[in-house]
Amino acid sequence: MKLFKGLFEDAPLATRREITPKLGFALTVLFAIVWLIPFLWMVVATLRPASEGINAMAELMPSVKPTLDNIGDAWEIGDFPRYFLNTTFICTGILLVQFVTITLAGFAFARLAFAGKTLIFYLFLMQLMLVPVLLIVPNLRLVAQLGLYDTLTGVMMPFFASAFGTFLMRQAFEAIPTELEDAALIDGAGLLQRIRHIYVPLSLPSFSAFAIISVTSHWNDFLWPLMVINSPDKRPLTVGLSVFTATAEGTQAWGTIAAGTLMVIAPLLITFLIFQKRFISSFVTSGIK
């Protein structure tokens, strides 16, 4: 926790002043500009009228007569409001169930002694190393057997438990002084009441860090929903965008593709720009644990 605070505060660390040769900094600035070019092109191309022709498409200088036509076209070709709704539903559903599962499991690991604790802990740890993305084939078969093929529940289900979230909550709960719980215990609070009224309210930063990681990753998920979903009206944003891109590419409507892409990535990017620090520290947490 202390570690990533340093990412934002300019503490007088000797390492900070001395390790940056000017050349390295100049190179980094150059890369940052290059890194932004795809985004810049996306915005410029979205606002460029189709009448300027395919040869002007690559021009990074904005058109003198910007238009919103591309956004209108993209809105009509792709069913973006529906995709938004589906993705929002998937991310919210996953997150709500995860909150329950990781709180309960995190508490058990943080505060309870039980037989087989180490073994079960390693079972959880295994999920982090198993790379769930690779298990798409057996999981698709299972989802089909459960009758959840082509349902949003089927898309959500494999992510209801999260080893990463459990470890994050375990760490947060361990940092809470036991005296607080003892006091509640004397007042006769049951186990779930203690979790609900003491541990959860005091761990909100960890919950929000987990929420950011969870929503970002499932918002961007593609392969798994592509396999589970068949009906066009159940497509999430990513699958919708890929179909949309394939359709529009055939007609060479690059302004429309840029507009569609912009619509898909705008919500998350805007949220990020508002809560920058939160996002970045959450991403570092996801690695450090």
Next chain:
Amino acid sequence: MSLAEPAALPVATSAPPRRHALGRLAASLKASLPAYLLLLPSLVFLALFTYGAMGRVFVDALYQRTTPKAPVRFVGLDNISAVLADPSFTGAVVNNLVYAVGTAIPSIGLALLFALALSRTNAVTSALRVALFLPVLIPMVAASALFLFIFLPNVGLLDYYIGRLLPVLPNWLGDPDIALYAIMIITIWKNAGYYMLFFLAGLQAVPEDVMEAAHLDGAGPFMRLRYIILPELRPTFLFVTVIATLNAVTQVDHVFVMTKGGPSNATNLVLFYIYQQAVEHYDIGKASAATLLTLAALMALTALSFRTLANREGGP
């Protein structure tokens, strides 16, 4: 990661010393019951979609299931040998190795450069960090949509600005010799900013007094980097390498959107091969065999690297 027990097991104090072993076990399980109930919801889903999936991959790999309705036939290791003999699988493995090395080294190198250059926090460096981090947040599918135009022959961004300087305009995604490198550029663009965060965090752990002393002793930037900073960052390097390797095997969305594994299988990666076998050829047996081989390779790799990390941290 160690499991520090806050207190002794309640059963250890409450159970009378002369009790039977079986009785002690029962008492211990009873005392553990609340914990089991709390773990149950997580364990159900982990059992279904992680451990169970592992087991099913293993079993599925032993059977032949070519169509959804065809009778299932036990074939032993035939699927494994069929996959190993399939040139598109071995091709995908080779592609994936090239792709993994070719994306991990540049993106980790760039991440280190960015972190060193932006280790000081001020308005300018913060803005640069945001610029470099933005690609991390967008879906790979969206990145692919943008890069489809960037790589478009003749009129695309790359040819418009740089390609004209080359003697021949390359067909970035259409030429089997170039396509894999083209999709590697997207991955580097997308991941470098992510790995930068870990190096930025790692740099915070470099001891200040050592740096100060090195400075007083007249060690130049290169000496300080070589002898103090890089050794301190070793755990970060290892961690980021593991993440980059896993990413190289699990990120294939750009292959779906941009090349479908082509031209002539030049951009086929292992996970895309698994998808093709399962969804396009309905060959669950082969898909499972390929999954099994990949899982085994990845688990061996991560176990090895975590072991190295643990040894290094525990050692002198």
